[in-house]
Amino acid sequence: MRVLIVEDDDSVASALGDALRATGHDVDRVDSGVDALLRHHDRDVVLLDLGLRDGDGFDVLRKLRQVSRTPVLVVTARSDERSTVRALHLGADDYVVKPIRLRELLARIDAVTRRRPASSTQADLVHTNGVTIDLAARTVVARDGTPVPLTAKEFALLAVLARRIGTAVSRQQILDEVWGDAFAAASRSFDVHLTQVRSKLPSAELITTIRGFGYRLEA
Incomplete structure (x- = not known):
């Protein structure tokens, strides 16, 4: 252990x-x-x-x-x-x-x-609103087959939400999993990367902001 x-x-x-x-x-x-x-x-x-x-x-x-x-x-x-x-x-x-x-x-x-309950096994493929997110291959593809070009950090951010699709995820948890520190000066970098992810997805509304808490990838 x-x-x-x-x-x-x-x-x-x-x-x-x-x-x-x-x-x-x-x-x-x-x-x-x-x-x-x-x-x-x-x-x-x-x-x-x-x-x-x-x-x-x-x-x-x-x-x-x-x-x-x-x-x-x-x-x-x-x-x-x-x-x-x-x-x-x-x-x-x-x-x-x-x-x-x-x-x-x-x-x-x-x-x-x-x-502690064992974590539920996550499917490698997450489908939502015309987008397929392959967590194992680290790829995102739009409905028409067009690849969505995300950087490694952008994909990591999206993956945190995709693993919990339909569930609210706190800003601190995303920072912790992607940047390794929920309480450091990574907040500005987070905002920039989130904006980039939203701009590259077919619809910016795929990621909902939950005021005062965090974000949710819509199912």
Whole structure:
């Protein structure tokens, strides 16, 4: 299992990482909230400390939950009920108080990853309003067979919407999946690429803006 440790104490992170690797896990470690938001994408579970060098882990948890359903276990020295309840309300899957008991932590990791429903398999071909989007081949073709020439970034943006066709997708989630950071200065680039995608599709109305939230590819 691919584990991301978010911990700013080097000794704690090293001991935890070594223990998890010894049990067969692929472990990556970061020591800041900013890096956690950049590196969570390819991980199966996140172990999140609440006291980080660049801010509060609660804020990191809130931002993660805006863009990702990756299981998050809060691993912290804070044992008070208020912190536990707040973390769970913000979307943590479990709460573990230090000092860590490895066997218990492993069991909790297994439990939260089992509870997550498996993602539904997406069809490679998405058909909508005279456009065929081939997610595997990374091509877009209009009804008359004319290819729609999208750049790699433009296609990635469209693909995020196509995988959830008919469903509202937040701006932050698109930024997270395409640019790798929902909270960095990629917003201007996002706007430019979205405008380009709309201009190249047969109809700009294929992508609906949901004010204050995000966008939807119409089915």
